[in-house]
Amino acid sequence: MSISSRFAVAIHILSLLGINKDQINTSEWIAGSVNTNPVVIRKITGYLKNAGLVHVRPGVAGASLARDLSDISLLDVYKAVQAVPENELFGIHDQPNPACTVGRNIQQAIEPLFVTAQLALEKALGNVTIADVVSNILEQERQRSN
Amino acid sequence: MSISSRFAVAIHILSLLGINKDQINTSEWIAGSVNTNPVVIRKITGYLKNAGLVHVRPGVAGASLARDLSDISLLDVYKAVQAVPENELFGIHDQPNPACTVGRNIQQAIEPLFVTAQLALEKALGNVTIADVVSNILEQERQRSN
DNA sequence: ATTACATGTAATATAATAAGTTACAGGTTA
DNA sequence: TAACCTGTAACTTATTATATTACATGTAAT
Numbered sequence: 395m396s397i398s399s400r401f402a403v404a405i406h407i408l409s410l411l412g413i414n415k416d417q418i419n420t421s422e423w424i425a426g427s428v429n430t431n432p433v434v435i436r437k438i439t440g441y442l443k444n445a446g447l448v449h450v451r452p453g454v455a456g457a458s459l460a461r462d463l464s465d466i467s468l469l470d471v472y473k474a475v476q477a478v479p480e481n482e483l484f485g486i487h488d489q490p491n492p493a494c495t496v497g498r499n500i501q502q503a504i505e506p507l508f509v510t511a512q513l514a515l516e517k518a519l520g521n522v523t524i525a526d527v528v529s530n531i532l533e534q535e536r537q538r539s540n
Numbered sequence: 541m542s543i544s545s546r547f548a549v550a551i552h553i554l555s556l557l558g559i560n561k562d563q564i565n566t567s568e569w570i571a572g573s574v575n576t577n578p579v580v581i582r583k584i585t586g587y588l589k590n591a592g593l594v595h596v597r598p599g600v601a602g603a604s605l606a607r608d609l610s611d612i613s614l615l616d617v618y619k620a621v622q623a624v625p626e627n628e629l630f631g632i633h634d635q636p637n638p639a640c641t642v643g644r645n646i647q648q649a650i651e652p653l654f655v656t657a658q659l660a661l662e663k664a665l666g667n668v669t670i671a672d673v674v675s676n677i678l679e680q681e682r683q684r685s686n
Numbered sequence: 687a688t689t690a691c692a693t694g695t696a697a698t699a700t701a702a703t704a705a706g707t708t709a710c711a712g713g714t715t716a
Numbered sequence: 717t718a719a720c721c722t723g724t725a726a727c728t729t730a731t732t733a734t735a736t737t738a739c740a741t742g743t744a745a746t
Contacts, residue, residue, distance in 0.1 A: 395541040395625065396624065398705095399632055402630065402632040402650060405646070406636065409646065421722070426640070430633065430706075431706050433707070451713080451721095455715095455722085485542035485548065487548055491572055491573045494572070495559060496559060497575070500548075507668050507672070507676075515657055515658075515660055515664075527653065530645070531642060531649045534649060544732095566693090577734085577737095580734070586693090596693070599691085600742080601691075601693085625732090
């Protein structure tokens with residue numbers, strides 16, 4: 395299955411906070427842009443807060459960036475929202491037959507290979523920042539007006 | 541969510557076919573090693589057959605390798621079993637608000653970045669073969685006897 | 687030919703999970 | 717105190733993976 399769209403939504407939120415940094419961005423307003431329920435936004439914002447990426451406080455309207463856009467990588471976001479369960483990108487079948495040579499060794503044989511692939515993915519995500527995303531957004535916006 | 545364990549099971553199957561190449565490996569026998577239902581095995585074997593990785597024929601017992609173990613990369617298997625739906629590793633929320641600058645551009649802004657990360661993952665998977673997996677299995681088996 | 691037994695596959699059941707929603711507790715400010 | 721926000725628990729709904737049942741079809745040996 396695909397990686398949770400929570401990751402994409404989180405990127406959306408951060409981009410919005412960057413572009414609308416002079417406004418007050420409430421969960422309801424953000425939800426209107428993402429097109430989902432405000433509670434979904436608040437939950438994701440909570441993840442981002444725990445990771446130190448945004449500021450939000452109970453009772454006070456709006457979320458804001460805690461870091462510069464260029465200092466937030468997609469990997470930061472990916473890990474913040476736990477896009478993948480228990481940090482395990484690849485699912486492995488459990489309880490293979492211990493009476494079989496392959497069955498009793500397959501998990502340990504595969505694991506390091508999966509970890510390597512996972513790290514390659516994470517490295518790629520680490521090379522991109524939200525500033526790049528916003529840059530892409532603004533560039534496309536420019537092209538629309540032509 | 542994690543990538544389907546169908547991928548890991550397919551690797552298990554191919555490793556088994558390599559190690560037990562002198563035996564007749566029926567879906568029931570393989571299912572015993574993986575610890576699942578024979579129908580699950582037959583379905584995955586069907587994927588592998590379509591990708592030209594194994595030989596199987598209706599009515600005749602057993603599957604066998606169609607290529608050398610060192611000529612089957614994890615990427616071949618990954619694609620064969622469609623470990624990820626529609627080749628889209630990352631899920632993206634749909635119908636963001638077109639009335640918002642971010643909403644109407646976010647999907648296109650993110651997509652190429654996700655593709656890049658996905659390709660990094662696939663490249664890593666392409667660097668490993670089933671022969672490597674079998675090698676790991678046999679190495680672990682050796683260590684057990686010490 | 688008929689029997690035994692395998693694969694292929696449709697249909698269904700079960701379980702796990704993501705996303706959306708409701709409801710409300712608790713915090714903040716005017 | 718009133719208005720309004722965030723935080724969060726509880727629940728619903730939708731989607732999907734995996735397991736299972738049932739059976740059609742193919743093969744080979746007797």
